[in-house]
Amino acid sequence: MINNYIGFGVPLRDSLGGVILLIAITIVGMLITDFVPLKMPSVFWISLVAILVTSSLNPYGSLFDKQYLGKINFLAISTAILAYAGLAVGKDLKLFKQLSWRIVVVALAVYTGTFLGAAVIAEFVLRFTGKV
Structure with missing residues (x-):
């Protein structure tokens, strides 16, 4: 609030x-x-x-x-x-340090996949409804 x-x-x-x-x-x-x-x-x-x-x-x-x-x-x-x-x-900073650079690669892959997946779904829905 x-x-x-x-x-x-x-x-x-x-x-x-x-x-x-x-x-x-x-x-x-x-x-x-x-x-x-x-x-x-x-x-x-x-x-x-x-x-x-x-x-x-x-x-x-x-x-x-x-x-x-x-x-x-x-x-x-x-x-x-x-x-x-x-x-x-x-x-859990010690655990975070153990993950090192790998966590950055995983995070970037997740963000990219989420963005692209959302963009594909949005494109499909917009075309299906005739908005685009």
């Missing part, structure tokens, strides 16, 4: 509903991970809950999306997540 306020000028009380909804979605996804016998990563269950909550199949989906989540700029959230990831890597 603080990043959303400082970076994007959204008042704290406007962000509160969206943050509470995101926390609730995360908690429900984590509970599903613990209780469903199908072993899937928690990110899968959290994403599935988020899709169902904001889907047009849900009668309140557009309300949740526009009124609450629409006030949250997800770039503000990613800044905090990336800072946490940096601290986690810094904690």
Whole structure:
């Protein structure tokens, strides 16, 4: 909420509903991970809950999306997540040093593959819908 306020000028009380909804979605996804016998990563269950909550199949989906989540700029959230990831890597600096230059090669391959994959999918969808 603080990043959303400082970076994007959204008042704290406007962000509160969206943050509470995101926390609730995360908690429900984590509970599903613990209780469903199908072993899937928690990110899968959290994403599935988020899709169902904001889907047009849900009668309140557009309300949740526009009124609450629409006030949250997800770039503000990613800044905090990336800072946490940096601290986690810094904690294991010895392990990071063991990976040496190989981690740079792997990271570049992942970034390139992700970018090219997203570009191919976007090109296909844009051509299929007639936008390009």
